[in-house]
Amino acid sequence: MRKRIVYLFLVLGFLMPMASNVQGREVTYTATKQKDAVVYITKTGEKYHKEGCQYLKKSQIKTTKKEAVKNGYGACKL
Numbered sequence: 001m002r003k004r005i006v007y008l009f010l011v012l013g014f015l016m017p018m019a020s021n022v023q024g025r026e027v028t029y030t031a032t033k034q035k036d037a038v039v040y041i042t043k044t045g046e047k048y049h050k051e052g053c054q055y056l057k058k059s060q061i062k063t064t065k066k067e068a069v070k071n072g073y074g075a076c077k078l
Ligand SMILES: [Zn+2]
Pocket: 048, 049, 050, 053, 054, 055, 056, 076, 077, 078
Protein backbone atom coordinates (compact mmCIF):
# COMPACT_ATOMS: atom_id res chain seq x y z
CA MET A 1 0.00 0.00 0.00
CA ARG A 2 2.73 2.38 0.94
CA LYS A 3 4.60 1.64 -2.22
CA ARG A 4 1.61 2.60 -4.24
CA ILE A 5 1.40 6.05 -2.65
CA VAL A 6 5.07 6.67 -3.20
CA TYR A 7 4.61 5.70 -6.79
CA LEU A 8 1.70 8.09 -7.13
CA PHE A 9 3.79 10.94 -5.83
CA LEU A 10 6.59 10.06 -8.14
CA VAL A 11 4.28 10.12 -11.10
CA LEU A 12 2.71 13.40 -10.05
CA GLY A 13 6.08 14.95 -9.38
CA PHE A 14 7.18 13.87 -12.79
CA LEU A 15 4.12 14.96 -14.70
CA MET A 16 3.49 18.34 -13.09
CA PRO A 17 6.70 20.08 -14.15
CA MET A 18 6.39 18.49 -17.54
CA ALA A 19 2.90 19.85 -18.03
CA SER A 20 3.91 23.39 -17.15
CA ASN A 21 7.02 23.09 -19.26
CA VAL A 22 5.08 22.08 -22.30
CA GLN A 23 2.69 24.96 -21.80
CA GLY A 24 5.50 27.44 -21.50
CA ARG A 25 7.17 26.15 -24.60
CA GLU A 26 3.93 26.29 -26.53
CA VAL A 27 3.47 29.97 -25.73
CA THR A 28 7.01 30.84 -26.76
CA TYR A 29 6.64 28.84 -29.91
CA THR A 30 3.42 30.56 -30.90
CA ALA A 31 4.83 33.98 -30.13
CA THR A 32 7.87 33.50 -32.33
CA LYS A 33 5.84 31.83 -34.99
CA GLN A 34 3.37 34.67 -35.33
CA LYS A 35 6.00 36.98 -36.71
CA ASP A 36 6.11 35.36 -40.08
CA ALA A 37 3.79 32.43 -39.77
CA VAL A 38 3.05 30.42 -42.85
CA VAL A 39 -0.64 30.38 -43.59
CA TYR A 40 -2.66 29.34 -46.56
CA ILE A 41 -5.26 31.17 -48.54
CA THR A 42 -7.69 29.73 -51.03
CA LYS A 43 -8.57 30.89 -54.51
CA THR A 44 -12.02 32.05 -53.57
CA GLY A 45 -12.05 32.52 -49.81
CA GLU A 46 -11.50 35.66 -47.80
CA LYS A 47 -9.79 33.93 -44.91
CA TYR A 48 -6.35 32.62 -44.30
CA HIS A 49 -5.98 29.19 -42.84
CA LYS A 50 -3.53 27.19 -40.86
CA GLU A 51 -2.05 24.13 -42.41
CA GLY A 52 -4.41 21.21 -42.26
CA CYS A 53 -7.61 23.26 -42.18
CA GLN A 54 -10.49 21.55 -43.87
CA TYR A 55 -11.06 24.52 -46.15
CA LEU A 56 -7.75 23.87 -47.80
CA LYS A 57 -8.97 20.72 -49.42
CA LYS A 58 -10.05 22.55 -52.56
CA SER A 59 -7.10 24.84 -53.00
CA GLN A 60 -4.29 26.17 -50.94
CA ILE A 61 -1.90 28.94 -51.70
CA LYS A 62 1.01 29.27 -49.36
CA THR A 63 1.68 32.72 -47.98
CA THR A 64 2.57 34.35 -44.69
CA LYS A 65 0.17 35.72 -42.14
CA LYS A 66 1.60 39.17 -42.66
CA GLU A 67 0.94 39.05 -46.38
CA ALA A 68 -2.51 37.61 -45.92
CA VAL A 69 -3.52 40.31 -43.46
CA LYS A 70 -2.05 42.96 -45.71
CA ASN A 71 -4.18 41.68 -48.55
CA GLY A 72 -7.31 41.85 -46.48
CA TYR A 73 -7.65 38.25 -45.45
CA GLY A 74 -9.15 37.49 -42.07
CA ALA A 75 -8.32 34.64 -39.76
CA CYS A 76 -10.17 31.41 -40.25
CA LYS A 77 -12.24 30.61 -37.21
CA LEU A 78 -11.58 26.91 -37.36
ZN1 LIG B 1 -9.52 27.42 -42.12
